[in-house]
Amino acid sequence: MKVNKVLNEMIDYIEENLEENIDYKILSKIMCVNENTMQKLFSFLCDCSIADYIRKRRLTKAGADLLNREIYSNGSCSKISI
Numbered sequence: 001m002k003v004n005k006v007l008n009e010m011i012d013y014i015e016e017n018l019e020e021n022i023d024y025k026i027l028s029k030i031m032c033v034n035e036n037t038m039q040k041l042f043s044f045l046c047d048c049s050i051a052d053y054i055r056k057r058r059l060t061k062a063g064a065d066l067l068n069r070e071i072y073s074n075g076s077c078s079k080i081s082i
Helices: 003-016 024-031 035-046 050-069 077-081
Strands: none
Touching (some): 003 035
């Protein structure tokens, strides 16, 4: 098992499902280990937990969406927070 390939497949799954619930069972199947081992390996390899990685990616995507839509400059940023 090539670690980089498996890790890239996991990240691809996460990226494709950022706006949905991320199923840890699917991630563990990609890595061919149980969920607990998968979380430990991911944390070891990426230096952050899967939950932290997902949270950071969702925040980054939300920030990029704000900039791309120029919502902030139009003064309508508060509409998103509601």
